[in-house]
Amino acid sequence: MKQIEVKGLTKSYTNGSVTYDILRGIDFDVESGEFISICGPSGSGKTTLLYTLSGLESHQGGQILWLGKEISSMTDQERARMRAHDMGFVFQFYNLVPNLTVYENVMLASVIGKQKSKDEIMACLDLVGLKNHHDYYPAQLSGGMQQRVSIARAIINDPKVLFADEPIGNLDHHQGILIMELFKMLNIKLHTTILMVTHNEDVTRYGSRVIHMQDGKVVKDERNS
Numbered sequence: 551m552k553q554i555e556v557k558g559l560t561k562s563y564t565n566g567s568v569t570y571d572i573l574r575g576i577d578f579d580v581e582s583g584e585f586i587s588i589c590g591p592s593g594s595g596k597t598t599l600l601y602t603l604s605g606l607e608s609h610q611g612g613q614i615l616w617l618g619k620e621i622s623s624m625t626d627q628e629r630a631r632m633r634a635h636d637m638g639f640v641f642q643f644y645n646l647v648p649n650l651t652v653y654e655n656v657m658l659a660s661v662i663g664k665q666k667s668k669d670e671i672m673a674c675l676d677l678v679g680l681k682n683h684h685d686y687y688p689a690q691l692s693g694g695m696q697q698r699v700s701i702a703r704a705i706i707n708d709p710k711v712l713f714a715d716e717p718i719g720n721l722d723h724h725q726g727i728l729i730m731e732l733f734k735m736l737n738i739k740l741h742t743t744i745l746m747v748t749h750n751e752d753v754t755r756y757g758s759r760v761i762h763m764q765d766g767k768v769v770k771d772e773r774n775s
Contacts, residue, residue, distance in 0.1 A: 638704030
Protein backbone atom coordinates (compact mmCIF):
# COMPACT_ATOMS: atom_id res chain seq x y z
CA MET A 551 0.00 0.00 0.00
CA LYS A 552 1.27 3.46 -0.89
CA GLN A 553 1.55 5.61 2.22
CA ILE A 554 3.17 8.62 0.57
CA GLU A 555 3.14 9.64 -3.09
CA VAL A 556 5.43 12.42 -4.26
CA LYS A 557 4.75 13.92 -7.68
CA GLY A 558 6.81 16.70 -9.27
CA LEU A 559 7.67 18.20 -5.87
CA THR A 560 9.34 21.62 -5.94
CA LYS A 561 10.39 24.04 -3.24
CA SER A 562 12.40 27.26 -3.33
CA TYR A 563 13.54 30.07 -1.06
CA THR A 564 13.82 33.73 -2.00
CA ASN A 565 16.46 35.98 -0.49
CA GLY A 566 15.98 39.50 -1.79
CA SER A 567 15.99 39.28 -5.56
CA VAL A 568 17.61 35.82 -5.62
CA THR A 569 15.60 32.58 -5.70
CA TYR A 570 17.19 29.30 -4.64
CA ASP A 571 15.62 26.08 -5.93
CA ILE A 572 15.93 23.52 -3.12
CA LEU A 573 13.74 20.71 -4.51
CA ARG A 574 13.51 20.39 -8.26
CA GLY A 575 10.89 17.95 -9.50
CA ILE A 576 10.99 15.06 -7.02
CA ASP A 577 9.02 11.90 -7.86
CA PHE A 578 8.77 8.69 -5.79
CA ASP A 579 6.37 6.60 -3.72
CA VAL A 580 6.72 5.21 -0.21
CA GLU A 581 5.19 1.79 0.37
CA SER A 582 4.00 0.62 3.79
CA GLY A 583 6.79 -1.10 5.74
CA GLU A 584 9.72 0.31 3.77
CA PHE A 585 12.89 1.56 5.47
CA ILE A 586 14.19 4.27 3.17
CA SER A 587 17.47 6.14 3.59
CA ILE A 588 17.64 9.55 1.90
CA CYS A 589 21.32 10.16 1.27
CA GLY A 590 23.32 12.98 -0.24
CA PRO A 591 25.90 15.69 0.39
CA SER A 592 25.24 18.81 2.42
CA GLY A 593 22.97 21.16 0.49
CA SER A 594 21.44 18.42 -1.66
CA GLY A 595 17.95 19.08 -0.27
CA LYS A 596 17.51 15.86 1.71
CA THR A 597 16.50 17.47 5.03
CA THR A 598 14.18 19.90 3.27
CA LEU A 599 12.59 16.94 1.52
CA LEU A 600 12.03 15.15 4.84
CA TYR A 601 10.46 18.21 6.46
CA THR A 602 8.26 18.82 3.42
CA LEU A 603 7.06 15.21 3.29
CA SER A 604 6.03 15.42 6.94
CA GLY A 605 4.20 18.72 6.50
CA LEU A 606 6.60 20.62 8.76
CA GLU A 607 7.43 22.79 5.74
CA SER A 608 5.25 23.78 2.80
CA HIS A 609 6.00 23.16 -0.88
CA GLN A 610 5.44 25.39 -3.89
CA GLY A 611 4.77 22.91 -6.66
CA GLY A 612 3.84 19.30 -7.22
CA GLN A 613 1.97 17.03 -4.83
CA ILE A 614 2.52 15.13 -1.59
CA LEU A 615 -0.26 12.61 -1.08
CA TRP A 616 -0.59 11.11 2.39
CA LEU A 617 -2.74 7.97 2.03
CA GLY A 618 -4.19 9.57 -1.08
CA LYS A 619 -4.85 13.02 0.38
CA GLU A 620 -2.82 16.07 -0.60
CA ILE A 621 -1.09 17.50 2.49
CA SER A 622 -1.46 21.11 1.34
CA SER A 623 -5.24 20.69 1.11
CA MET A 624 -5.50 19.69 4.77
CA THR A 625 -6.50 22.18 7.43
CA ASP A 626 -3.99 23.15 10.12
CA GLN A 627 -5.96 20.98 12.54
CA GLU A 628 -5.83 17.98 10.19
CA ARG A 629 -2.07 18.36 9.72
CA ALA A 630 -1.50 18.69 13.46
CA ARG A 631 -3.56 15.56 14.09
CA MET A 632 -1.68 13.70 11.38
CA ARG A 633 1.69 14.58 12.94
CA ALA A 634 0.49 13.66 16.45
CA HIS A 635 -1.18 10.37 15.53
CA ASP A 636 0.36 9.07 12.31
CA MET A 637 3.94 10.38 12.35
CA GLY A 638 6.90 10.02 14.66
CA PHE A 639 10.00 12.24 14.61
CA VAL A 640 13.60 11.59 15.64
CA PHE A 641 16.17 14.35 15.20
CA GLN A 642 19.93 14.67 15.52
CA PHE A 643 19.42 16.59 18.76
CA TYR A 644 17.35 14.65 21.27
CA ASN A 645 15.07 17.56 22.32
CA LEU A 646 14.13 15.94 25.63
CA VAL A 647 12.54 17.96 28.43
CA PRO A 648 15.41 18.13 30.96
CA ASN A 649 13.29 18.34 34.13
CA LEU A 650 11.14 15.33 33.18
CA THR A 651 12.12 11.71 33.69
CA VAL A 652 12.46 9.21 30.86
CA TYR A 653 8.96 7.94 31.60
CA GLU A 654 7.51 11.45 31.74
CA ASN A 655 9.12 12.48 28.44
CA VAL A 656 7.43 9.55 26.70
CA MET A 657 4.17 10.06 28.59
CA LEU A 658 4.05 13.67 27.41
CA ALA A 659 4.04 12.52 23.78
CA SER A 660 1.27 10.08 24.68
CA VAL A 661 -0.83 12.86 26.21
CA ILE A 662 -0.51 14.86 22.99
CA GLY A 663 -1.30 11.77 20.91
CA LYS A 664 -3.19 8.63 21.86
CA GLN A 665 -3.23 8.56 25.70
CA LYS A 666 -1.31 5.36 26.36
CA SER A 667 -1.52 3.54 29.71
CA LYS A 668 1.40 3.20 32.13
CA ASP A 669 1.86 -0.43 31.08
CA GLU A 670 1.97 0.56 27.41
CA ILE A 671 4.55 3.28 28.09
CA MET A 672 6.70 0.86 30.10
CA ALA A 673 6.41 -1.72 27.31
CA CYS A 674 7.60 0.91 24.84
CA LEU A 675 10.58 1.73 27.06
CA ASP A 676 11.33 -1.99 27.33
CA LEU A 677 11.31 -2.21 23.53
CA VAL A 678 14.09 0.39 23.29
CA GLY A 679 16.01 -1.09 26.24
CA LEU A 680 15.23 1.57 28.86
CA LYS A 681 12.65 -0.02 31.13
CA ASN A 682 15.12 -0.03 34.03
CA HIS A 683 15.94 3.65 33.45
CA HIS A 684 12.37 4.97 33.43
CA ASP A 685 12.96 7.22 36.47
CA TYR A 686 16.25 8.71 35.22
CA TYR A 687 16.55 12.30 33.98
CA PRO A 688 18.12 13.09 30.57
CA ALA A 689 21.30 14.50 32.17
CA GLN A 690 21.90 11.11 33.81
CA LEU A 691 21.93 9.30 30.46
CA SER A 692 24.50 8.86 27.72
CA GLY A 693 23.86 10.32 24.28
CA GLY A 694 22.85 6.93 22.92
CA MET A 695 20.39 6.39 25.76
CA GLN A 696 18.90 9.86 25.27
CA GLN A 697 18.36 9.05 21.61
CA ARG A 698 16.59 5.84 22.67
CA VAL A 699 14.23 7.96 24.78
CA SER A 700 13.51 10.16 21.76
CA ILE A 701 12.80 7.04 19.69
CA ALA A 702 10.43 5.72 22.38
CA ARG A 703 8.71 9.10 22.36
CA ALA A 704 8.43 8.93 18.56
CA ILE A 705 6.86 5.45 18.46
CA ILE A 706 4.59 5.61 21.53
CA ASN A 707 1.59 6.63 19.41
CA ASP A 708 2.10 3.79 16.89
CA PRO A 709 2.94 6.06 13.95
CA LYS A 710 2.44 4.90 10.40
CA VAL A 711 5.71 6.62 9.40
CA LEU A 712 8.80 7.42 11.44
CA PHE A 713 10.86 10.37 10.14
CA ALA A 714 14.50 10.47 11.29
CA ASP A 715 16.85 13.37 10.50
CA GLU A 716 20.54 12.40 10.96
CA PRO A 717 19.59 10.33 14.05
CA ILE A 718 23.15 9.21 14.81
CA GLY A 719 24.87 12.49 13.93
CA ASN A 720 25.77 13.23 17.57
CA LEU A 721 26.81 9.70 18.53
CA ASP A 722 30.08 7.79 18.41
CA HIS A 723 30.43 4.84 16.04
CA HIS A 724 29.43 2.17 18.58
CA GLN A 725 26.35 4.02 19.84
CA GLY A 726 25.39 4.87 16.28
CA ILE A 727 25.42 1.21 15.26
CA LEU A 728 23.23 0.29 18.24
CA ILE A 729 20.69 2.95 17.24
CA MET A 730 20.66 1.72 13.64
CA GLU A 731 20.08 -1.84 14.87
CA LEU A 732 17.16 -0.51 16.91
CA PHE A 733 15.65 1.20 13.86
CA LYS A 734 16.01 -2.03 11.87
CA MET A 735 14.31 -4.00 14.64
CA LEU A 736 11.41 -1.52 14.83
CA ASN A 737 10.97 -1.72 11.07
CA ILE A 738 10.88 -5.53 11.11
CA LYS A 739 9.00 -6.13 14.38
CA LEU A 740 6.46 -3.27 14.27
CA HIS A 741 6.37 -2.91 10.45
CA THR A 742 6.93 0.82 10.95
CA THR A 743 7.71 2.69 7.75
CA ILE A 744 10.94 4.66 8.24
CA LEU A 745 12.31 7.59 6.23
CA MET A 746 15.79 8.51 7.41
CA VAL A 747 18.03 11.32 6.23
CA THR A 748 21.75 10.63 6.47
CA HIS A 749 25.01 11.79 4.94
CA ASN A 750 26.66 8.52 6.01
CA GLU A 751 26.29 5.99 3.22
CA ASP A 752 27.59 3.20 5.47
CA VAL A 753 24.36 3.16 7.50
CA THR A 754 22.09 2.95 4.46
CA ARG A 755 22.64 -0.83 4.51
CA TYR A 756 20.24 -1.10 7.46
CA GLY A 757 17.31 -0.07 5.29
CA SER A 758 15.53 -1.66 2.36
CA ARG A 759 15.98 1.21 -0.08
CA VAL A 760 18.26 4.19 -0.71
CA ILE A 761 17.28 7.44 -2.41
CA HIS A 762 20.35 9.42 -3.47
CA MET A 763 19.95 13.18 -3.84
CA GLN A 764 22.11 15.86 -5.42
CA ASP A 765 21.31 19.51 -6.18
CA GLY A 766 17.64 19.11 -5.23
CA LYS A 767 17.02 16.08 -7.45
CA VAL A 768 16.81 12.32 -7.00
CA VAL A 769 19.79 10.95 -8.95
CA LYS A 770 19.42 7.30 -7.96
CA ASP A 771 16.72 5.19 -6.29
CA GLU A 772 17.84 1.66 -5.48
CA ARG A 773 16.82 -1.26 -3.30
CA ASN A 774 19.26 -2.98 -0.99
CA SER A 775 19.90 -6.64 -1.69
